Amino acid sequence: xxxxxxxxxxxxxxxxxxxxxxxxxxxxxxxxxxxxxxxxxxxxxxxxxxxxxxxxxxxxxxxxxxxxxxxxxxxxxxxxxxxxxxxxxxxxxxxxxxxxxxxxxxxxxxxxxxxxxxxxxxxxxxxxxxxxxxxxxxxxxxxxxxxxxxxxxxxxxxxxxxxxxxxxxxxxxxxxxxxxxxxxxxxxxxxxxxxxxxxxxxxxxxxxxxxxxxxxxxxxxxxxxxxxxxxxxxxxxxxxxxxxxxxxxxxxxxxxxxxxxxxxxxxxxxxxxxxxxxxxxxxxxxxxxxxxxxxxxxxxxxxxxxxxxxxxxxxxxxxxxxxxxxxxxxxxxxxxxxxxxxxxxxxxxxxxxxxxxxxxxxxxxxxxxxxxxxxxxxxxxxxxxxxxxxxxxxxxxxxxxxxxxxxxxxxxxxxxxxxxxxxxxxxxxxxxxxxxxxxxxxxxxx
Amino acid sequence: xxxxxxxxxxxxxxxxxxxxxxxxxxxxxxxxxxxxxxxxxxxxxxxxxxxxxxxxxxxxxxxxxxxxxxxxxxxxxxxxxxxxxxxxxxxxxxxxxxxxxxxxxxxxxxxxxxxxxxxxxxxxxxxxxxxxxxxxxxxxxxxxxxxxxxxxxxxxxxxxxxxxxxxxxxxxxxxxxxxxxxxxxxxxxxxxxxxxxxxxxxxxxxxxxxxxxxxxxxxxxxxxxxxxxxxxxxxxxxxxxxxxxxxxxxxxxxxxxxxxxxxxxxxxxxxxxxxxxxxxxxxxxxxxxxxxxxxxxxxxxxxxxxxxxxxxxxxxxxxxxxxxxxxxxxxxxxxxxxxxxxxxxxxxxxxxxxxxxxxxxxxxxxxxxxxxxxxxxxxxxxxxxxxxxxxxxxxxxxxxxxxxxxxxxxxxxxxxxxxxxxxxxxxxxxxxxxxxxxxxxxxxxx
Numbered sequence: 001x002x003x004x005x006x007x008x009x010x011x012x013x014x015x016x017x018x019x020x021x022x023x024x025x026x027x028x029x030x031x032x033x034x035x036x037x038x039x040x041x042x043x044x045x046x047x048x049x050x051x052x053x054x055x056x057x058x059x060x061x062x063x064x065x066x067x068x069x070x071x072x073x074x075x076x077x078x079x080x081x082x083x084x085x086x087x088x089x090x091x092x093x094x095x096x097x098x099x100x101x102x103x104x105x106x107x108x109x110x111x112x113x114x115x116x117x118x119x120x121x122x123x124x125x126x127x128x129x130x131x132x133x134x135x136x137x138x139x140x141x142x143x144x145x146x147x148x149x150x151x152x153x154x155x156x157x158x159x160x161x162x163x164x165x166x167x168x169x170x171x172x173x174x175x176x177x178x179x180x181x182x183x184x185x186x187x188x189x190x191x192x193x194x195x196x197x198x199x200x201x202x203x204x205x206x207x208x209x210x211x212x213x214x215x216x217x218x219x220x221x222x223x224x225x226x227x228x229x230x231x232x233x234x235x236x237x238x239x240x241x242x243x244x245x246x247x248x249x250x251x252x253x254x255x256x257x258x259x260x261x262x263x264x265x266x267x268x269x270x271x272x273x274x275x276x277x278x279x280x281x282x283x284x285x286x287x288x289x290x291x292x293x294x295x296x297x298x299x300x301x302x303x304x305x306x307x308x309x310x311x312x313x314x315x316x317x318x319x320x321x322x323x324x325x326x327x328x329x330x331x332x333x334x335x336x337x338x339x340x341x342x343x344x345x346x347x348x349x350x351x352x353x354x355x356x357x358x359x360x361x362x363x364x365x366x367x368x369x370x371x372x373x374x375x376x377x378x379x380x381x382x383x384x385x386x387x388x389x390x391x392x393x394x395x396x397x398x399x400x401x402x403x404x405x406x407x408x409x410x411x412x413x414x415x416x417x418x419x420x421x422x423x424x425x426x427x428x429x430x431x432x433x434x435x436x437x438x439x440x441x442x443x444x445x446x
Numbered sequence: 447x448x449x450x451x452x453x454x455x456x457x458x459x460x461x462x463x464x465x466x467x468x469x470x471x472x473x474x475x476x477x478x479x480x481x482x483x484x485x486x487x488x489x490x491x492x493x494x495x496x497x498x499x500x501x502x503x504x505x506x507x508x509x510x511x512x513x514x515x516x517x518x519x520x521x522x523x524x525x526x527x528x529x530x531x532x533x534x535x536x537x538x539x540x541x542x543x544x545x546x547x548x549x550x551x552x553x554x555x556x557x558x559x560x561x562x563x564x565x566x567x568x569x570x571x572x573x574x575x576x577x578x579x580x581x582x583x584x585x586x587x588x589x590x591x592x593x594x595x596x597x598x599x600x601x602x603x604x605x606x607x608x609x610x611x612x613x614x615x616x617x618x619x620x621x622x623x624x625x626x627x628x629x630x631x632x633x634x635x636x637x638x639x640x641x642x643x644x645x646x647x648x649x650x651x652x653x654x655x656x657x658x659x660x661x662x663x664x665x666x667x668x669x670x671x672x673x674x675x676x677x678x679x680x681x682x683x684x685x686x687x688x689x690x691x692x693x694x695x696x697x698x699x700x701x702x703x704x705x706x707x708x709x710x711x712x713x714x715x716x717x718x719x720x721x722x723x724x725x726x727x728x729x730x731x732x733x734x735x736x737x738x739x740x741x742x743x744x745x746x747x748x749x750x751x752x753x754x755x756x757x758x759x760x761x762x763x764x765x766x767x768x769x770x771x772x773x774x775x776x777x778x779x780x781x782x783x784x785x786x787x788x789x790x791x792x793x794x795x796x797x798x799x800x801x802x803x804x805x806x807x808x809x810x811x812x813x814x815x816x817x818x819x820x821x822x823x824x825x826x827x828x829x830x831x832x833x834x835x836x837x838x839x840x841x842x843x844x845x846x847x848x849x850x851x852x853x854x855x856x857x858x859x860x861x862x863x864x865x866x867x868x869x870x871x872x873x874x875x876x877x878x879x880x881x882x883x884x885x886x887x888x889x890x891x892x
Contacts, residue, residue, distance in 0.1 A: 294866070419845045
């Protein structure tokens, strides 16, 4: 029987990060990644296959890096875990022994219980190359696309369908705004307007009654009776943790339907860790279970679990939730808690906002207004959240906020933060948004 | 006699930041900024007047913001301070009383003692609109430009002269590389090559013997005897603190020729603060005097001094030195200490480096290799420096490093940092350079 020191189940973002970290921390261990896909798409890159990259083959996890790090890649499906024997059984009938296991089986796209969801040309965001190739071929010859779900995936897909040349694109969102669960309302509205600018239709506060067609989908019927013509429908309403194998093996499942882990990322089996979308997360701020299904959270967890394989070296402080997106020409991002979350949780908070061009002077070509909104804990003054909206610098700016949150910097420390600035790259040092937003918030604390 | 609660001397970056902060912290105070210039150029934006903006008028400090904040702008020159009477005398003969004063008189360009430096068409980077207008006119009709000094200003000017259409541009640098005092050698070489790509000539390890011409400069003679044809010469060899008025009034001058201040930014006069290039700085890392003449350091100091005007609210932990630049298509930046500095100071350090595309997958249009080099204190594991080189995201990425340094985050905390990533905006969460560089460094610490 084949046996490895470390078996990592799943070959997406968390699997890769776990493999590389395990190799760094335990140079002599035999490490294998087992996954069922022949090739794995880079998860967050999937929308960009359609309008920008032009092929799923251009959006693949770089398997060569596993080999380079002395990590074996086994292409097979784990069908069962025998925790007593410390082995797994695969679809091809192999039995493989492990000393330690990291489960990174990810998530699966939710298919809503809508009549007609099984019609042809109704798609979900499956992490499967041939499925995505098929979707690309269909979209290439499609004019009328309806996207159900106005979250990140939905809006990014709408944007990419537009780039691909689809003429009649509609996003249908159940809540009163797209991205309503991730950004404060003002930012949601700004991003909806960005879609409308390129004639993408946005239907909010709308439920889908059914998908209708004869074999192939033909239109989407809304609750209010309207019918939207649809040659293709994309379901982007979310994901759920893929825990089947772990659950079957008796790993404890928590309130978010994910595998329960402790601060070392250990499950109720002391030889099995779980990371990423299949592992339950608690909030960095409240300690309560939270659905933070982000590749960046997954890789941070993977780096903790893999360091802890044979000795507990790292602890998880909980998910901060940091993300960014780009819709049209506007990039936006969030680190930590929104004002909406703070209010709903009953946290005593103070807001500081600042806006300025992201270059200086603002007349420089390419300058974009960059808005920063910070949420501070009212009594400690500690930063607990930040939202940004502007040009491409948002991608790393939201990470600056993430660092300030994780280091628990307070408003006064941020107001005197020593940043670097450059005319072509940032706001001026006088107008620097993060610092000024902190000053504004301080004024409300005194 | 006119009297104000707060008199801010100098109307550049630190003067503006001081004025706005004073207004926020002391809403009822009467505040005035006094400066000798009618209009003040944005200091870091000056090089971009020439090739990008096309006019000094497009690069001005926004005076309107002073008025909007209830800050009076007095256009006059301070010729003397009477500390006993707490008044100043101006060039126009006015006497103005103050309760508290913040000196932000900045720095002046160094003119090296080279024969011929007084010839026509030899320029320094003067913060003066009409002087810069004249330089722009000259450069527009000039083919042969010699820039003396391969620091930021020199290289940015070379790049802009190229954009303006000057055909024969040479940068002469005394040290063995351009930017040799600010970046580690590998990065200096990369940036020199970026200039050479567009046929800007770079002459390193070269001293200038004299500037030669008849009334107007005609050529630059190097120490090795070579002569470089020059219709215009730009001196970008540095600045020195402008302390004349303060020194005359008996303020103590320190080893860097700047006004000595304590951690509250207070001079030896308990009613006079000094900030920015005219104020002495100590290093965040060593506590030793350091020449950190950056607008971003100046504004951070201004925000400390102005909060402290009538009550000590903030302390200065010393200059971290954070900056970025863009030469050709490469942006680069530094926060804190370089490897060179650590070695020369005798600090026990460990380096971690990582490189990856700044988008994911790397095949996305516009993706650029982004390299991160981190310097950690070897025994505490605390981050003390970071250098980055890549695309425009460098501008805020260097600020992420600056926050990690100021929060004294260690390599383990950075290796498990929860960042946000997006295909169009950052590296992938697996390849994220800052985190991987920390992991690499950790491997060398154990």
